[in-house]
Amino acid sequence: xxxxxxxxxxFVSALNCVAAAFLVLALHAKASAADEIPKLAALMExxxxxxxxxxxxxxxxxxxxxxxxxxxxxxxxxxxIDKEKLAKLRDEITKRKLKNVDVIESGxxxxxLPASCCDAIFLRRVYHxxxxxxxxxxxxxxx
Numbered sequence: 226x227x228x229x230x231x232x233x234x235x236f237v238s239a240l241n242c243v244a245a246a247f248l249v250l251a252l253h254a255k256a257s258a259a260d261e262i263p264k265l266a267a268l269m270e271x272x273x274x275x276x277x278x279x280x281x282x283x284x285x286x287x288x289x290x291x292x293x294x295x296x297x298x299x300x301x302x303x304x305x306i307d308k309e310k311l312a313k314l315r316d317e318i319t320k321r322k323l324k325n326v327d328v329i330e331s332g333x334x335x336x337x338l339p340a341s342c343c344d345a346i347f348l349r350r351v352y353h354x355x356x357x358x359x360x361x362x363x364x365x366x367x368x
Contacts, residue, residue, distance in 0.1 A: 262290035269345045271295060278302040278338055278368065280331070280348035285314045287349070292326045302338055304331040334360035338368035 271277065273296040279288040282303035292301045303326055305311050314328045329337050338346075346365055 258286040258290040262287060262294055265347060266291075266294050269347070271299075271345060274298040275344045276300045276302075276342060277345045277347065278304060278336070278343045280304050280336060280346060280365070281306070281350070282314060282328075283310060285317055285326075287347075288314075288326055289317070289321065289323070291347075292323055295325065297325055299325055301326045302329055302342065303327070304329045304336055304338065306331045306333070334364070336361060336364045336368060338364070340367050342368050 265271075266275075269277075271291075271294060275295045276299060277291050277295060279285075279291060279301060282288045282305050285303055288301050288303035292299070295301060303314055305314060305328070308330075311328060311330055318326050318328065331337055346368065
């Protein structure tokens with residue numbers, strides 16, 4: 226049990242470091258998803274075929290840029306809690322004819338991603354929306 230706890234703590238710490246690194250990238254004044262995703266992909270060692278999740282996808286700009294980067298053999302899970310944004314994401318995916326992006330309705334304590342689904346998970350400007358961050362982080366660890 227001790228080994229499992231330290232591995233979990235390591236993962237949470239690593240996830241927080243990646244989130245912090247992404248936040249630094251996201252804070253650049255005129256940075257865009259097209260500029261930031263290649264940097265994030267290099268940091269997280271994405272390749273064609275990588276499976277990633279964009280937590281709190283919003284308008285989808287980061288998810289769509291990630292989809293271009295991971296290619297048709299990769300997959301992007303775009304999660305969102307807001308029903309209006311979910312509908313817009315789905316419409317935009319249909320409009321763009323994207324086959325490698327799945328929209329998932331997230332909850333306040335659960336990302337609702339499949340277990341062990343992702344090679345990488347990223348989020349930006351999301352934590353302030355979470356009412357149950359510890360439970361939400363635990364769901365990310367499972368994914």
